[in-house]
Amino acid sequence: MTGALVADGVEKSYGDVTALAGVSISVDAGEVFGLVGPNGAGKTTLVRALTGTTTTEGSVSVLGERPTEVAKSRIGLLPQSFSPAARLTARELLVQYAGLYDDARDPDAVLADVGIDDETAAQWYETLSGGQKRRVCVAIALVNDPEVLFLDEPTTGIDPAGRRDLWELLEGLAADGTTVFLTSHSMAEVERLADRVGFLKSGRLVAVGSPRDLIETHGGRSRLLVETDAEASTTELTGLGFAVSAAESHLVVEGVGPRRIGDVVEAFESRGVDFDSLTWKQPDLEDVYLELTGESFDGNGDIAAVAEEGRR
Ligand SMILES: Nc1ncnc2c1ncn2[C@@H]1O[C@H](COP(=O)(O)OP(=O)(O)OP(=O)(O)O)[C@@H](O)[C@H]1O
Structure with a gap:
C-alpha cells in the first residue's frame, strides 16, 4: 500500500483486551480522514499506532517512514488527553512549543487562528475554560506547520461557534495540502470535514468510504x-x-x-x-x-x- 499514512494488518492487545484486531488503511497526502466508532472501539489506539506512541503487530508508515523515525516537525499531534503546564499562559505555552522547531509559525498568529484573543492568551492555562484549553491544545499541534495532523477528538468541549471556526481552520489547512487524521464522536464534524470516513467497531474497520457513499x-x-x-x-x-x-x-x-x-x-x-x-x-x-x-x-x-x- 502507498499513502501518506499506511496501516497494514495492525493489531494491538492490552492483556486480554483486543484494541485493534487487524486494521488496514491507507490515507493519501492531502486527504482528510475521519475515524469514528463507539467508546473503546480502538480509535485512540490507532492514532497511537500511527504516531509511534505505542507498539503494535503489523506495519505502519507515516510519510513513507516508520512513525518513530519521521521528523517531529512534519507531524502535528493533538492527543485525546493532553495537559500542558498549568501555570504558563497560553502565549508562553505556544512560545515554548515553537522553540522546539527550527521553522515554527508565529505563536500569536497560531493563537489567533484558533480564536484565542490577546487577553485570553495572557492567562494561565489552568484558568482557561475547557473549550479555551482545547483551542490552545489545537494551536500547539499546529505551531510547527505540520504536513500531517493527527487530531484525537479535537472539538470536545468547544462551543458550537468555536467548533465551526475550527472546522473552517481545518478546511483551510486541508485545502493547503495538510493531511489530516481526525477522530470524532461528532458525525456533523466528520461529514463536513472528511473526504473519507472509517467506522471502527471492536477493533475492526467495518466500513470505509466517502460520507456520500456511506450514506447511500x-x-x-x-x-x-x-x-x-x-x-x-x-x-x-x-x-x-x-x-x-x-x-x-x-x-x-x-x-x-x-x-x-x-x-x-x-x-x-x-x-x-x-x-x-x-x-x-x-x-x-x-x-x-x-x-x-x-x-x-x-x-x-x-x-x-x-x-x-x-x-x-
Ligand atoms: N493503556 C491501556 N491499557 C489497557 N487497556 C487499554 C489501554 N488503552 C486502551 N485500552 C483498551 O483498548 C480498547 C480501545 O481503547 P481506545 O482508547 O483505543 O478506544 P477509543 O475508540 O479511542 O475510545 P473513546 O471513544 O472512548 O476514546 C478499550 O477497551 C480500552 O479499554
Whole structure:
C-alpha cells in the first residue's frame, strides 16, 4: 500500500483486551480522514499506532517512514488527553512549543487562528475554560506547520461557534495540502470535514468510504417522523406504498421523498387523525453510525432511537 499514512494488518492487545484486531488503511497526502466508532472501539489506539506512541503487530508508515523515525516537525499531534503546564499562559505555552522547531509559525498568529484573543492568551492555562484549553491544545499541534495532523477528538468541549471556526481552520489547512487524521464522536464534524470516513467497531474497520457513499449504502431512506397517538392511518399510508412502523408516540414513515410529504399529511387528514409534529429526515452519517454500530447516536439520539425502534 502507498499513502501518506499506511496501516497494514495492525493489531494491538492490552492483556486480554483486543484494541485493534487487524486494521488496514491507507490515507493519501492531502486527504482528510475521519475515524469514528463507539467508546473503546480502538480509535485512540490507532492514532497511537500511527504516531509511534505505542507498539503494535503489523506495519505502519507515516510519510513513507516508520512513525518513530519521521521528523517531529512534519507531524502535528493533538492527543485525546493532553495537559500542558498549568501555570504558563497560553502565549508562553505556544512560545515554548515553537522553540522546539527550527521553522515554527508565529505563536500569536497560531493563537489567533484558533480564536484565542490577546487577553485570553495572557492567562494561565489552568484558568482557561475547557473549550479555551482545547483551542490552545489545537494551536500547539499546529505551531510547527505540520504536513500531517493527527487530531484525537479535537472539538470536545468547544462551543458550537468555536467548533465551526475550527472546522473552517481545518478546511483551510486541508485545502493547503495538510493531511489530516481526525477522530470524532461528532458525525456533523466528520461529514463536513472528511473526504473519507472509517467506522471502527471492536477493533475492526467495518466500513470505509466517502460520507456520500456511506450514506447511500448504509443510511437507509429519507423518513418522516410523525408525533401522534393514532395508528389509524397506518393502513392508509401502507396503501400509498410507504413502510410504516409505530414507536411509542411516533409513527415512522420510511421512504418519504420531499415531494411526498403532502401525501402523508393528506392521509392523516382524510382519516381525521391529529398529529403534534412532523419531522422529515434525510439519511445522514448518524444513520450510517446507527446501522454499522447498532448504537444510537448522541447528537440526535431521539430521532435515531425512534427510527431504530421503527426498523425493528
Ligand atoms: N493503556 C491501556 N491499557 C489497557 N487497556 C487499554 C489501554 N488503552 C486502551 N485500552 C483498551 O483498548 C480498547 C480501545 O481503547 P481506545 O482508547 O483505543 O478506544 P477509543 O475508540 O479511542 O475510545 P473513546 O471513544 O472512548 O476514546 C478499550 O477497551 C480500552 O479499554
